[in-house]
Amino acid sequence: MYYILLSIIFVPLILAILFYLVNKPQFNSMVFLFQVLQTFFVYVLSRSVIAGESLSYVIGQWPMGIGIELRLDWLSLIFVGMTTLGFWAAYLYCWEEKCRDAKYFFFITFLQGSLVALFLVYDLFSMFILLELVTILGSILITYKKDGYAVKAGLFYLLYNSFGMTIFLVGVIILYISSGSLNMTVAGEIAQGLSQQVHIRFAVACFFVAFSLKSALVPVYTWLPIAHSSAPSSVSALLSGLMVKIGLYGFMRLHGVFSGPFLSQSLMIVGISTALLGVGFAVLQTDIKRILAYHTISQVGLMVVGISSGMEKGMYGGLLHMVNHFAFKTLLFLCAGILITNTGERHIKKIRGVMASNPFLGIAIVIGILGITGAPFFNGSISKYIIKKSVEGTFVTYGLYLVNFGTLVSFIKFGQVLGGPSRYPFSIEWVKSLSIALVATLVLAMFPIGIVMGGRILHGEFFSYYNLLKESGIYLIMAIFGWQFYHRVVDREHPWLKAKATKTLGFQISNAFLIVYFLVVVIFTRYQV
Amino acid sequence: MIEITLSFLIFLIAAYGLIKDTNVVKSIICLNLLQTAVILIFILLTRPSGSSLPIHGFSPTAPVDPLPQALIITAIVIGASITALALMMTVKIFHYYGTLDWQEIIEKEK
Numbered sequence A: 001m002y003y004i005l006l007s008i009i010f011v012p013l014i015l016a017i018l019f020y021l022v023n024k025p026q027f028n029s030m031v032f033l034f035q036v037l038q039t040f041f042v043y044v045l046s047r048s049v050i051a052g053e054s055l056s057y058v059i060g061q062w063p064m065g066i067g068i069e070l071r072l073d074w075l076s077l078i079f080v081g082m083t084t085l086g087f088w089a090a091y092l093y094c095w096e097e098k099c100r101d102a103k104y105f106f107f108i109t110f111l112q113g114s115l116v117a118l119f120l121v122y123d124l125f126s127m128f129i130l131l132e133l134v135t136i137l138g139s140i141l142i143t144y145k146k147d148g149y150a151v152k153a154g155l156f157y158l159l160y161n162s163f164g165m166t167i168f169l170v171g172v173i174i175l176y177i178s179s180g181s182l183n184m185t186v187a188g189e190i191a192q193g194l195s196q197q198v199h200i201r202f203a204v205a206c207f208f209v210a211f212s213l214k215s216a217l218v219p220v221y222t223w224l225p226i227a228h229s230s231a232p233s234s235v236s237a238l239l240s241g242l243m244v245k246i247g248l249y250g251f252m253r254l255h256g257v258f259s260g261p262f263l264s265q266s267l268m269i270v271g272i273s274t275a276l277l278g279v280g281f282a283v284l285q286t287d288i289k290r291i292l293a294y295h296t297i298s299q300v301g302l303m304v305v306g307i308s309s310g311m312e313k314g315m316y317g318g319l320l321h322m323v324n325h326f327a328f329k330t331l332l333f334l335c336a337g338i339l340i341t342n343t344g345e346r347h348i349k350k351i352r353g354v355m356a357s358n359p360f361l362g363i364a365i366v367i368g369i370l371g372i373t374g375a376p377f378f379n380g381s382i383s384k385y386i387i388k389k390s391v392e393g394t395f396v397t398y399g400l401y402l403v404n405f406g407t408l409v410s411f412i413k414f415g416q417v418l419g420g421p422s423r424y425p426f427s428i429e430w431v432k433s434l435s436i437a438l439v440a441t442l443v444l445a446m447f448p449i450g451i452v453m454g455g456r457i458l459h460g461e462f463f464s465y466y467n468l469l470k471e472s473g474i475y476l477i478m479a480i481f482g483w484q485f486y487h488r489v490v491d492r493e494h495p496w497l498k499a500k501a502t503k504t505l506g507f508q509i510s511n512a513f514l515i516v517y518f519l520v521v522v523i524f525t526r527y528q529v
Numbered sequence B: 001m002i003e004i005t006l007s008f009l010i011f012l013i014a015a016y017g018l019i020k021d022t023n024v025v026k027s028i029i030c031l032n033l034l035q036t037a038v039i040l041i042f043i044l045l046t047r048p049s050g051s052s053l054p055i056h057g058f059s060p061t062a063p064v065d066p067l068p069q070a071l072i073i074t075a076i077v078i079g080a081s082i083t084a085l086a087l088m089m090t091v092k093i094f095h096y097y098g099t100l101d102w103q104e105i106i107e108k109e110k
Helices: A002-022 A025-050 A074-098 A102-120 A124-142 A149-179 A184-193 A198-214 A223-230 A233-243 A245-257 A265-284 A288-308 A312-343 A359-373 A379-390 A396-415 A430-458 A465-488 A495-502 A507-527 B002-020 B024-046 B066-097 B102-109
Strands: A055-058 A069-072
Touching: A002 A025, A002 A055, A002 A069, A002 A102, A025 A055, A025 A074, A025 A102, A069 A074, A069 A102, A074 A102, A074 A233, A074 A245, A074 A312, A074 A430, A102 A124, A102 A233, A102 A245, A124 A149, A124 A223, A124 A233, A124 A245, A124 B066, A149 A184, A149 A198, A149 A223, A149 A507, A149 B024, A149 B066, A184 A245, A198 A245, A198 A507, A223 A233, A223 A288, A233 A245, A233 A288, A233 A312, A245 A288, A245 A312, A265 A288, A265 A396, A265 A495, A288 A312, A288 A379, A288 A396, A312 A359, A312 A379, A312 A430, A359 A379, A359 A396, A359 A430, A379 A396, A379 A430, A379 A465, A396 A465, A507 B002, B002 B024, B024 B066, B066 B102
Parallel strands: none
Antiparallel strands: A055 A069
């Protein structure tokens, strides 16, 4: 088991170096062989986790608390599984264009190895290194063989994220000095006893800010729309589907360690405002990829609302929504990539007639839209319902309804690409359609999985015909109102609102946001009981 | 104590530069300064005065904790690689936009 655990990290890394050294186009097809092997390894590991035994090994047989610990429990298993599936989709999708490009495969397989390692290490400094590594590789992939806007986006992403990671490093240092260990369990146990002290709270604030930046919460979200909309489509899918969730992984991981002050009502407020602001911007966008990028912000806000309730129910809802969001957002980004390459347009109003010329792509987009808006019998509905349940009775519930409404409105806008006469061919190579079919199947499969797991967590109060009828009714009413709202208000494109929505915030103002947010969080954690 | 205060001052200067300066290269320099300040504080806090080198059989007094030094090397290497990559991107940006000012780049995009 130990060697399998090591090999799911090191096989991608070694393969990446081989791609670079061999540098022959024929060798690139090894990536699929390796993916089959990787999937098999993850399957073997998941069997032992599902049997109820989480794996934990220290590299080099050092005693616990000194060496680097690798731990595979439920949380990391879900993330590792998501990584494997997401990279299947990315490899299949980019194969047609990049199959002769060994360097691209070097970067992308290296990214896979570092992401798997990031989800397995149980050690704060290794986490810092891998976060930085993922940031570097992400920015290289955003700018890969591109010019101008994409390079600026990549530079913004790189600098802003490394600023955030420096704050993370401060937290690691303070925790190390006060506890004498970098292992999360050991450091966490010592820090639990000292949780009233100022420096521990400062360290918690540092982690909080760094993970907020990684998951693009409200004042520090500015890097996400630029980066996600200018990357190549397979990379956008990875960024939006997987890499945004790194911050949420951090929140959940450290919540298990510092169970006191880490997640609280304050995070819920940040989460709901992220969800509202993200959806507000998304409604006003006209660039097809920017719509999806702002939706990532808003959906991450929903997940944060779920996990910040701190209850098992909310945690589970947030985690399920994370997997669901991974499925439908990957699907939508891949489809958007096909729309853009076939038409050469990014403006939503200039792309029409997908359903008429390519029904397969049209159905895939419909599945994605129904998933993300939370239509009944699609995956988004269950996780949104559980999140709603977990905050029942507070003002946040109304915010969630508003977010759902906004999501519907902006996907009515997005859905208009389906109708109309066919002007463009919208042809897909079979490898790409395989990738889209894979992710669409995942979106559909997540509904029964969510039902079964939801029934276990919520103990039967979850699935009843009455609930199903009620939620379907709400969805239909919202869809009708959303249709009206879109045609009467959004479609008019008020010039002032449009100017506000398409304005990109500069690097300096983003840094100012980050510092102000940091100070607010530090003061807040200091005086929190 | 004076060293820690000075390092903290460097941190503040770097943060100010990141907010204030609109040049891309200066932003990168400020980020480097920020990381250097953090590293300095880390070294100063984990090295009590009067301690000696962490080499086996060579310590007349109590040796320092060797782990922070190892971590710092890694952090420095990461900082250096980020700087290299960022500077490479800066060259590309200059070729494309003909300027290195964040504000002018945003204006030229329109």
